[in-house]
Amino acid sequence: MPVLGVVLTHPDPGALADLVRAIPGVVLVGNPVSNRLPAAFETARKGDDEPLFEALRALPGVLAVDLAFADFSDLPPPDEVSR
Amino acid sequence: MTPDRREFLAMTALAAASAAATAATAHAGSPPPTAVPGGPDLRGRMGAGVTWNKAPCRFCGTGCHVQVGVDAGKVVAIAGDTAAEVNKGLLCVKGYHVGLALYGADRLTTPLLRKGDRQVPISWEEALRILADRAMLDPKGFAVYGSGQWTIPEGYAANKFVKGGLGHNHIDPNARLCMASAVTGYLATYGVDEPAGCFDDLDVADVVILWGNSPAEMHPVLFSRIVDRRARGQSVTIIDIGTRRTRTTAHAQHFLQFKPNTDLAIANGIAHLLLKNGTWDRTFVEKHCSFRQPLEKELNGKGMTFAEYEAALAPYTPAYVEQISGVPAKDIRMLADLFGNRDLRITSLWCMGMNQHTRGTAINCLVHGVHLLSGHFGRPGDAPTSLTGQPSACGTVREVGTLSHALPGGGVVTKEKHRHMAEEIWNVPTGRILDKPGYHAVEMWKRFSTPKADGGDIHTVWVQVTNPAQTLPNLHALVDPSRKDPEKFLVVSDVYPTATTRIADLVLPSAMWVEKNGMFGNSERRTQQWFKLVEPPGQARDDAWQIVALAYELYRRGHAGMKDKDGRFLFHMADAKGAAVPIWDFRHYYDINVDERLFEEYRKFSTMKHKNLAPYSEYVKARGLRWPVVEQEDGTWRETRWRFSESDDPFVTPGKGIDFYHSTTEDGRAQIWFNPYEAPPESPDAAYPFWLCTGRVLEHWHSGTITGRIPPLRDAMPQAYVEMHREDARKLGITNGETVRVESRRGTLDIPVWIDGRGSPPQGSLFVPFFDERLPINNVTLEAYDPFSKQPDYKKCAVRVARLSPNAAAPGGKAG
Numbered sequence: 001m002p003v004l005g006v007v008l009t010h011p012d013p014g015a016l017a018d019l020v021r022a023i024p025g026v027v028l029v030g031n032p033v034s035n036r037l038p039a040a041f042e043t044a045r046k047g048d049d050e051p052l053f054e055a056l057r058a059l060p061g062v063l064a065v066d067l068a069f070a071d072f073s074d075l076p077p078p079d080e081v082s083r
Numbered sequence: 084m085t086p087d088r089r090e091f092l093a094m095t096a097l098a099a100a101s102a103a104a105t106a107a108t109a110h111a112g113s114p115p116p117t118a119v120p121g122g123p124d125l126r127g128r129m130g131a132g133v134t135w136n137k138a139p140c141r142f143c144g145t146g147c148h149v150q151v152g153v154d155a156g157k158v159v160a161i162a163g164d165t166a167a168e169v170n171k172g173l174l175c176v177k178g179y180h181v182g183l184a185l186y187g188a189d190r191l192t193t194p195l196l197r198k199g200d201r202q203v204p205i206s207w208e209e210a211l212r213i214l215a216d217r218a219m220l221d222p223k224g225f226a227v228y229g230s231g232q233w234t235i236p237e238g239y240a241a242n243k244f245v246k247g248g249l250g251h252n253h254i255d256p257n258a259r260l261c262m263a264s265a266v267t268g269y270l271a272t273y274g275v276d277e278p279a280g281c282f283d284d285l286d287v288a289d290v291v292i293l294w295g296n297s298p299a300e301m302h303p304v305l306f307s308r309i310v311d312r313r314a315r316g317q318s319v320t321i322i323d324i325g326t327r328r329t330r331t332t333a334h335a336q337h338f339l340q341f342k343p344n345t346d347l348a349i350a351n352g353i354a355h356l357l358l359k360n361g362t363w364d365r366t367f368v369e370k371h372c373s374f375r376q377p378l379e380k381e382l383n384g385k386g387m388t389f390a391e392y393e394a395a396l397a398p399y400t401p402a403y404v405e406q407i408s409g410v411p412a413k414d415i416r417m418l419a420d421l422f423g424n425r426d427l428r429i430t431s432l433w434c435m436g437m438n439q440h441t442r443g444t445a446i447n448c449l450v451h452g453v454h455l456l457s458g459h460f461g462r463p464g465d466a467p468t469s470l471t472g473q474p475s476a477c478g479t480v481r482e483v484g485t486l487s488h489a490l491p492g493g494g495v496v497t498k499e500k501h502r503h504m505a506e507e508i509w510n511v512p513t514g515r516i517l518d519k520p521g522y523h524a525v526e527m528w529k530r531f532s533t534p535k536a537d538g539g540d541i542h543t544v545w546v547q548v549t550n551p552a553q554t555l556p557n558l559h560a561l562v563d564p565s566r567k568d569p570e571k572f573l574v575v576s577d578v579y580p581t582a583t584t585r586i587a588d589l590v591l592p593s594a595m596w597v598e599k600n601g602m603f604g605n606s607e608r609r610t611q612q613w614f615k616l617v618e619p620p621g622q623a624r625d626d627a628w629q630i631v632a633l634a635y636e637l638y639r640r641g642h643a644g645m646k647d648k649d650g651r652f653l654f655h656m657a658d659a660k661g662a663a664v665p666i667w668d669f670r671h672y673y674d675i676n677v678d679e680r681l682f683e684e685y686r687k688f689s690t691m692k693h694k695n696l697a698p699y700s701e702y703v704k705a706r707g708l709r710w711p712v713v714e715q716e717d718g719t720w721r722e723t724r725w726r727f728s729e730s731d732d733p734f735v736t737p738g739k740g741i742d743f744y745h746s747t748t749e750d751g752r753a754q755i756w757f758n759p760y761e762a763p764p765e766s767p768d769a770a771y772p773f774w775l776c777t778g779r780v781l782e783h784w785h786s787g788t789i790t791g792r793i794p795p796l797r798d799a800m801p802q803a804y805v806e807m808h809r810e811d812a813r814k815l816g817i818t819n820g821e822t823v824r825v826e827s828r829r830g831t832l833d834i835p836v837w838i839d840g841r842g843s844p845p846q847g848s849l850f851v852p853f854f855d856e857r858l859p860i861n862n863v864t865l866e867a868y869d870p871f872s873k874q875p876d877y878k879k880c881a882v883r884v885a886r887l888s889p890n891a892a893a894p895g896g897k898a899g
Contacts, residue, residue: 004096004179005095005096005097005162006100007104007172007173009314011314027093029097030101031101033101033104034104035311035315036108037104038103038104039097040093040094040100042092042093049795050176063311063313063334064307064310064311066163066175066303066307067179068102068103068162068173069095069096069160069161069162070160070182071092071159072182073133073152
């Protein structure tokens with residue numbers, strides 16, 4: 001289960017916190033720092049994180065979603081990738 | 084995962100994100116320290132077993148630093164490095180997958196030799212014997228094709244092996260395909276390569292102009308750095324000058340859509356108005372600049388007077404530029420008014436859009452010229468800055484000089500003084516280095532794909548860290564014929580199977596990223612270092628070791644070039660007691676720090692063009708340092724943010740303010756060029772009515788070798804597509820997702836259409852990303868190249884589109 005720490009850039013990050021908390025997968029939202037809001041989320045599978053990123057990017061006024069931390073220590077060995 | 088551990092990890096993730104948010108805010112616009120000690124406090128987090136170390140990201144040229152968490156010999160976590168000035172603790176979506184890049188299931192783990200239709204495992208000993216046989220066959224026909232993903236020591240070793248050992252110059256990197264025109268642009272303008280400015284400019288510029296560049300997808304952390312300023316209430320105007328709408332366009336106040344190839348007319352139009360309006364910076368120009376015009380085959384052209392320059396620009400009125408480019412005259416005036424305002428700070432950014440251009444050198448020179456003419460140069464925020472797509476296109480290709488005409492430190496093989504310097508440092512006999520440039524990328528592959536009897540004098544190409552069978556233009560001409568010629572032998576060192584390994588005669592498994600020591604050089608002259616943190620899989624081995632091992636095999640066989648003047652091995656290295664270390668034997672490769680030895684030797688070249696580098700040990704402490712790095716009286720080492728500016732560059736003559744100390748005219752002046760607009764080599768016509776542009780997407784990096792093996796990235800963008808305007812599709816009866824045939828005079832590709840997708844080309848234009856091995860658009864592209872940089876133009880050729888099968892699924896997983 002990947003656990004990710006992200007930083008959202010927003011003109012008024014305080015007003016964004018509740019919207020972020022409402023997104024499934026978001027488990028912790030930190031205190032705003034200037035125009036940035038830190039948050040942590042967890043997804044059931046590795047492939048689920050991209051839609052979550054998209055959901056965060058789609059929130060009103062969000063200028064950027066950057067990543068600050070990613071843990072994948074519990075991931076099983078990768079499947080054979082078909083290309 | 085237990086609830087406790089999950090909660091613990093979530094808290095760790097939040098703490099890292101909070102630290103990054105704080106660091107990014109605190110760092111914005113702050114002066115750089117001379118060296119960055121320490122790093123984020125991740126010790127103790129995620130359990131005692133996890134150790135953390137710094138490394139630059141493996142992907143683009145931004146040069147973000149990550150902290151790599153390793154447990155039980157495996158990378159288990161990645162965090163943005165809050166001590167890194169470039170990214171201040173933040174990473175893009177590709178950056179955090181960099182840890183997973185190591186763990187695709189199909190890593191290459193043993194050398195493979197082609198036998199008929201199969202590639203069978205062989206030993207390293209046999210692989211090296213075969214390689215040596217090929218090199219001894221005819222050393223001058225044995226070429227090396229490298230990469231901007233080579234680490235600095237790897238590129239240096241390869242360069243020394245070919246130019247100082249084999250005694251020819253047939254080595255060229257894939258960076259020829261992505262930034263060679265930026266090199267020639269800097270050389271022709273300032274007499275020395277690489278940007279004068281740096282990423283700090285983005286923190287203070289009032290206006291950022293993107294010339295055919297989409298950093299929102301290609302350099303997301305840099306773009307985030309710009310848009311973040313808006314969120315903090317600062318005013319920054321983003322102007323997107325492009326041939327199609329991209330994700331970047333959505334953030335731009337102005338989108339200036341131009342017809343392919345006409346960016347030269349736009350730049351000339353700006354210069355014309357600066358003169359006409361009297362808003363050029365007369366003082367700056369008279370003090371620091373000369374004027375230049377093209378002269379066939381002469382990169383430095385010939386001088387021209389100001390009156391001649393003014394007369395040459397006279398036709399480029401706003402109305403004329405609108406007619407050529409399609410950009411409204413009012414927008415040309417807007418650009419000229421911005422440049423004419425010295426109270427503003429203006430930064431220009433560009434990447435492949437301006438470089439992959441048959442007039443790449445010319446447009447690079449013109450954009451520099453607009454900045455010089457208007458005096459928007461030399462102050463923080465006032466800079467023309469090219470970006471690179473690979474992590475070490477600057478460090479390994481431009482600085483180490485792995486281009487076929489170059490030598491380390493900015494030297495060129497055609498200059499006797501530079502050759503002698505290299506021969507001295509390499510301790511090889513005078514005359515060892517050939518005075519004639521080797522084959523550039525397109526020529527190398529053309530020769531490889533031409534029978535020997537017809538002049539195809541390259542019999543073997545050794546490819547390292549790149550995938551030319553997918554990324555070269557016009558693959559049918561440059562690659563395919565060699566595979567049918569039994570005299571041609573293709574060797575590929577890589578980490579995963581690729582389009583190139585699949586057609587190779589010999590495949591060598593390589594270590595990647597933190598499986599080896601390394602150094603990169605990013606787009607802002609920042610040299611970065613990291614240590615090996617985990618073991619490579621199976622028999623995968625360092626690329627630099629592979630070069631050293633082949634060199635030793637040749638030395639053992641008596642190849643004279645592999646001996647120095649004292650008869651010692653070309654890569655002789657000794658331990659602290661003076662005993663030779665057998666680094667050609669992989670069991671002993673890490674007995675000493677080979678990277679450090681190679682770097683310290685390379686560093687001797689760096690003073691020639693004032694690209695001074697610090698000792699290796701300084702880079703161990705820092706998150707990269709921007710050259711020139713000079714030692715201070717107190718023994719510390721200071722980096723340089725703004726070159727040629729007395730306020731920051733230690734090599735500027737005191738009192739001069741601005742000093743172009745490598746001026747081509749040897750008078751401290753930069754060159755303001757006039758280059759006329761000219762039609763491209765191929766344009767749409769009745770038979771091939773569409774423009775085709777190729778490029779990249781956010782999720783995938785280059786040919787997708789790594790990102791295609793990372794499930795979230797692969798799933799987000801599972802295959803390539805052709806972007807098409809809705810009206811063009813309607814006229815042809817094409818529906819979204821339908822597979823069409825894109826055809827040029829060189830080849831075809833059947834590929835699904837994406838209407839109103841990621842990007843939006845105008846009517847008459849198509850866009851296809853090149854990341855998908857299964858949908859190789861380079862069967863279609865044109866190999867025409869810039870006459871000076873030899874960089875091919877992937878951004879424009881003529882194609883047509885034909886329907887094949889309706890009702891296919893929408894591409895990209897999102898359109899429909």
